[in-house]
Amino acid sequence: MNVMLVLTPEVFLAMFIAGLYGAIFGAIPGLTATLALSLFIPFALFLPPEVGVAAIISLVAMAIFAGDIGSVLVRIPGTPASAAYTEEINDVAKEKGPFFALGLSALGSALGSLVGTGLLVVGSLGMAMLARQFSSFEYFWLVLLGVTTGILASEPFVKGAIAFILGMLLATIGYDPALGYPRFTFGNPNLLGGINFIVALIGLFGLSEVFYQLLRAKTDEGTTSNLRLGLVRGGSLRTFFLEPLLLIIREKALFLRSSILGTFIGFLPGAGSDFAAWIVSNFARLTKAPKELVTLAGTSANNAAVAGAWIPALSLGIPGDTLTAIILGLFLTLGIHPGPELFSKNLSLVVEMYLIFFISSVVLMPIIGYIAAKVVGLVLKLPKGMLLSFIAAISLIGAYSINNNPFDLYLLTAFGVLGLFFKLGNFPLGQTVLGLVLGPLLEQNLMMSMIKTHWNLFSLFERPVAIFLAVANLLLVLSLGWWKMKQVLKVRSLQSRTRRR
């Protein structure tokens, strides 16, 4: 095992460049971490695995942190993960200066990510050891857990469910896993191998954004010009590093609680960093915590959740959120199969990932955070029209480069249109991606279990861990259903009270 591989200049350079790229996308409202990652995948395919993985980890971590930059400057969160505490961080910036607010965000994110990384190491090793005992029966229930949470936790529920199921249905195109029969190919040989996940991803997130902005016919007069008004000028290392660090040390209990809870929420399939930030900052608000503590809780939780989402992804091959779903798709394309086997056959890569998480938390996040805080104004001066033209071109190049097949460009356009319609109808795009990844896993494990036992459905309840996971599924469906029902009743009673008045 060559752990020193991670300390090569190429890996550091890739982490730095990808981190800055992620920070730019994270900072600009409307451009998300998912979009940044989708557009980066075609490049990552051609990089050596250790360099590509390093770049991706750094990109995601930085994009989630940089979502706070827009919140600090103009009260517009750069990513959904920053939306949970936008008002608070903006108020902190007004009261104590943008440099302090960005420092609090950078250090809170870095240390939150560090806690998440510690839990990632322990959690993924433990899960991988446990998962060695798993067969298709346990995996079926585990994937089903991901599917049920993915559907039930999505907002709005019905639209999320449609997006998720459509993703699963699209994944059935091509040879089926049981008999090898071609489904929904309509005689087109290009569809026999199924829809390429990365092409779908680039269309859904990259090209659809271009289509959407063209439809709105608004470019520069929107967000970017506003952001120019809020450039960060001045500010010292003391304001950026020392003062926020002292605050975190003073509030270590809140910080640790938020980071641990954030990691746990990130670990749950279908949750993710935005969900973690909402829950944790709401907890802080309930305790009447001051604004800077709500910010600290939210920003440390959303970055801890990034590491948390990697626990099921690495140890079981099941994505915790859209970002890890994309990364799992890339891993499979590169021939890396996450799951317990990854730990026995390719442990060096796993250790490398841990180290990269550690380096990106301790070194990169504070440094790039500081640089981003200084140069963000220059970056945001990039005209949006130019940026969209680049996105269109990179989408085309990226989709073609995967298989060198012109047919993929038709698929790209089709997914771009689907993504546009979903955006117009306010459907969660991430659910389609989760469906695309989880659908084949669910079908494969169900068919494998059923073929093994000649369609004895009771075989799914015969093994102890399988029973435990089946009960977990049931409990989850019941509790999420109850919670949703409570919400509906609450809204109805509020509506009827308003009508009476």
Add this chain to the structure above:
Amino acid sequence: MLWDRILALVSLILGGLSLALSTTFPRGQGPGPELFPSILGMTLVMFSVILLLNPSPDRHEENSKGWLSLALVLVFFALSPTLVTHLGLAVAAALGAASVSLLLKEPLARLLVTSLIVWLLGQYIFVRWLGIPG
């Protein structure tokens, strides 16, 4: 409301189509390739009907000029497989960037700079360095 209805109708058709087509798939000793698509088709139909009956208000603003721009860029992307085959990847991508810039009414200088950067990226990084045929 309009978009919810359109999307509900599209997913209803897709769900129905998946249900209908999965009946034509061969069967083994037990359920086979038709099982999963038919379950998904049925669920999709169910949720589509729910959405069709309870649509939510539209939040997005579009304008008629935007639709024209979108139609033009869609024509470009529909032609892109032919363009890549005949003109090469770098030129096709540069044309793509130029058409989006043009439709977004970017100044000519920016349009040219963007297209040039895209062409250089496509030609020297993807085609020459990474060896993508195009």
